[in-house]
Amino acid sequence: MSVKHALLGILNEAPKHGYDLKRAFDDKLGDLWVLNVGQIYTTLERLHSEGLVEYDTIEQSDKPDKKVYRITPAGKDIFETWRISPLKVEPRSLRDELYVKIAFMDDTDAESILMLIQSQHSTYMAQMMALTNRKFHIEQESKIALSKANTSEAQHQIEREKVIKMALLDVAIFHAEADIRWLRQCEVRIKELFFRS
Amino acid sequence: MSVKHALLGILNEAPKHGYDLKRAFDDKLGDLWVLNVGQIYTTLERLHSEGLVEYDTIEQSDKPDKKVYRITPAGKDIFETWRISPLKVEPRSLRDELYVKIAFMDDTDAESILMLIQSQHSTYMAQMMALTNRKFHIEQESKIALSKANTSEAQHQIEREKVIKMALLDVAIFHAEADIRWLRQCEVRIKELFFRS
């Protein structure tokens, strides 16, 4: 999917090795997308075999070798094309184990479904708090960075980065909110169905 | 993930062959999860090698053979355990190409990002309408089915199926709404950033 393009995008800014790429990815998209480290390496391999990245092996006496990857002109091309290419029309699937469990809900397990709903509710509440906290910190950091910037270009860049990070945090918050509202409604409906007086 | 359990759940109700399973899956979860047909067959193969399903080959003279799958006792066990097992605590990732494109947004492509946002907005508006329509039809169908049901158990089952379908449609609607609200906010913020007077 777009891990490929995200890695190209990161390497488009500067050469990096696997672990560094993971850190850069987390910094950009970590609030939305928990990326498995392994995928960095499998994706880099594929990118390399497609000729979109190259690497220099940095030999180290005791430790295993480090590979520093950089983007190729072909890679830059693919990335720039991807940036402005249209999105697919089918909206993304909502793949959640809870939804599947609810789909197979039965008279025998109403209680356990309600418990699952409650635990999911706590999970999303906690996530909401964490995300709101992150917004606050980014606001603070951005203010400090702005006060240190001297050119208006530097200021604009800080502003842009803030807008991007805030937007990505907001989308995570909006979806968490949607789940929370839905879970509450769901709980009421299921209780009505099974424990009607 | 849970395609495996969903297929077990469907076979727990009645034996079916691949294509039938796909239809049953779509009926239960199609509004949330567009399942690739191929996955049915790869998943069935894995389930078979784990001894959770068995099949009878129905030989047909001209057409290729049909395999009718049924759940084994081991499969039933796995399914029943899964139903009530706790969910993982990490909330699901929001993997959307648009979010990644925004993460790499640059002064040079503000216009194209805005276009992508607008097209995504139309996509979600259309989906909202389709989902609302589906709710209406399910309400109608349920009323007709209820009027034909004679026992109170039959009525309860119809009620339960309606509650489940409505809940799953609602979660899709809530998330589409969240995206729509976010896209509008995002558009304003990006315009502010790039085209400030």
Place this chain on the structure above:
DNA sequence: ACTGTTTTATATACTAGTATATATTGGAGT
């Protein structure tokens, strides 16, 4: 009668993502 499209039905090569193993370095605490 023929032509084309949709539905039925399965298979498979491929890409994407997860889980886990491995090994070293640098601190934090005791």
Place this chain on the structure above:
DNA sequence: ACTCCAATATATACTAGTATATAAAACAGT
């Protein structure tokens, strides 16, 4: 000084999911 844990760094076997090929039946239109 020693121990333990987090961070650094990569690799790989595995599971999940996508794209696409194949082929026949059923049905609609002309």
